């Protein structure tokens with residue numbers, strides 16, 4: 001995408017009421033919506049997050065299917081999440097928001113137990129050892145998810161990366177955490193939930209065109 005187009009999207013994001021772009025200072029000084037997301041949505045419905053949402057296919061796709069929950073897509077790239085925000089506005093989806101921030105700050109933007117479910121969709125696997133700290137299912141991230149999730153909250157990981165799939169299963173096993181469901185090729189091996197098969201992301205479509213198997217794990221962190 002050209003820089004002119006990006007700038008146009010950044011400008012539009014500023015006017016979208018479903019896009020929140022707190023500065024690092026806003027967050028460090030005590031983010032106003034932390035523990036108070038119901039004031040943004042005007043209801044107390046369960047909150048579901050999509051982390052590293054890109055264009056927000058899961059945020060929008062799940063929101064279309066379930067009006068009884070609120071969905072928040074989080075990504076640092078404003079020009080990408082613009083796509084999901086624009087679609088949600090065009091379709092009048094009131095249960096959608098996008099938050100432009102670092103996932104590392106997640107426990108500063110949501111209060112303890114404020115979130116009911118997390119989707120991690122096609123994260124960069126960060127295979128190199130020195131990149132371990134950026135891997136979105138490492139132990140430090142799992143601890144952040146544990147803090148913001150309600151006691152029966154769940155995490156969903158959908159990825160093309162066999163490395164990420166195996167790494168996460170191994171880590172969960174080592175930590176004694178419950179894996180509710182795992183599938184290493186969701187379109188070949190039956191049994192995945194409808195929302196796993198029925199919503200495809202931008203990256204996923206590219207991986208599918210190249211014949212890569214798509215994996216899925218549903219797990220708990222408490």
Ligand SMILES: C[S@@+](CC[C@H](N)C(=O)[O-])C[C@H]1O[C@@H](n2cnc3c(N)ncnc32)[C@H](O)[C@@H]1O
Nearest residue numbers: 052053054075076077102103121122201202203
């Ligand atoms: C491989 S893309 C996947 C995007 C989308 N989920 C999809 O499947 O099409 C990973 C996304 O995660 C975002 N991301 C990676 N690390 C992040 C971080 N620490 N905080 C916020 N966003 C991050 C990137 O900006 C990128 O949009």
